[in-house]
Amino acid sequence: KNEVEQSPQNLTAQEGEFITINCSYSVGISALHWLQQHPGGGIVSLFMLSSGKKKHGRLIATINIQEKHSSLHITASHPRDSAVYICAVSPLPSQGGSEKLVFGKGMKLTVNP
Amino acid sequence: DAGITQSPRYKITETGRQVTLMCHQTWSHSYMFWYRQDLGHGLRLIYYSAAADITDKGEVPDGYVVSRSKTENFPLTLESATRSQTSVYFCASRSQFNQPQHFGDGTRLSIL
Numbered sequence: 001k002n003e004v005e006q007s008p009q010n011l012t013a014q015e016g017e018f019i020t021i022n023c024s025y026s027v028g029i030s031a032l033h034w035l036q037q038h039p040g041g042g043i044v045s046l047f048m049l050s051s052g053k054k055k056h057g058r059l060i061a062t063i064n065i066q067e068k069h070s071s072l073h074i075t076a077s078h079p080r081d082s083a084v085y086i087c088a089v090s091p092l093p094s095q096g097g098s099e100k101l102v103f104g105k106g107m108k109l110t111v112n113p
Numbered sequence: 114d115a116g117i118t119q120s121p122r123y124k125i126t127e128t129g130r131q132v133t134l135m136c137h138q139t140w141s142h143s144y145m146f147w148y149r150q151d152l153g154h155g156l157r158l159i160y161y162s163a164a165a166d167i168t169d170k171g172e173v174p175d176g177y178v179v180s181r182s183k184t185e186n187f188p189l190t191l192e193s194a195t196r197s198q199t200s201v202y203f204c205a206s207r208s209q210f211n212q213p214q215h216f217g218d219g220t221r222l223s224i225l
Contacts, residue, residue: 031211043156043203045213086155088213099144099163100171101214105155 001025004104006087012110019074021107028094032070033101034061035086037044043086047071077111084108116140119204119217123147127225132191134220136204144207146214147171147179149200156203162187193222 004022013019023032034046047054047061049070054061058077063070074081087104117138126132136145142175148171158177168179172185176198178190187206191198202219205214 031212035216042218043205043216044213048211048213050211088156099161099169099210100146100158103156105153 003102004087004089004090006085006104006107008107009105010108012112015078015111015113017077017111019077019081019109019111021056021072021074021085021087021109023070023072023104025068025070025087025088025102026090027102028092029065029068029089030092031090032063033088033090034043034070034072035088037084037086037106039083046085074109079111081112082109082111115214117204117206117217119202119220121220122218124219125223125225126194128194128196130146130194132222132224133193134189134191134202134204134222136187136189136217137165138185138187138204138206138215140206140208140215141184142206142208142215144209144214145181146205147177147187147189148205149173149198150203150219151200159189159202196224198222199224 003026007022031050033048037043058075060073084106086106088101120135146161147180148156150156157173162181167183201219203219204217207214
């Protein structure tokens with residue numbers, strides 16, 4: 001079983017829809033990261049969070065440490081949001097150290113006009 | 114320009130050849146990482162470095178060699194390339210504990 005699970009694996013939405021991407025993990029963590037990768041492109045860090053909620057433009061990331069779960073929400077989705085969204089965690093030192101990230105397999109989002 | 118750059122962006126080579134992928138960052142970040150990205154596996158760590166002259170294996174180190182003689186450079190060498198090493202390779206860096214990683218644009222490597 002992967003330490004980081006993302007759901008759904010693929011999602012197709014219509015422009016303007018509210019989108020939620022989920023991430024569950026099984027280890028204790030010091031932080032959780034959300035990354036974005038456009039087709040054929042590089043990888044960009046969107047959020048790093050260890051508690052609560054963070055917002056950047058139309059993107060909102062939340063985390064529930066007790067439930068080992070995080071969500072990435074996209075409001076008023078747009079075709080330029082089409083990308084792969086990757087969840088990654090920094091395990092606690094007692095569970096493998098924090099130098100290394102543990103990645104989910106990513107979720108491919110397609111937003112149609 | 115400040116940032117992290119990888120070279121080459123694309124590379125085609127033959128099995129058995131030696132290939133070196135370059136990674137350069139201008140932030141003086143302590144930590145640098147090499148990942149490979151394959152369909153169905155996501156990102157997997159090959160090697161990482163906590164500082165100059167300090168390197169350590171990741172999840173999939175076999176067939177790869179790294180060095181870090183200078184803080185800003187972290188080259189990855191495939192000593193004798195195999196088809197299974199066809200992949201997209203990403204270099205990343207970060208400054209300290211629990212900071213976001215910054216990724217390069219990737220190198221798409223094909224081994225024929």
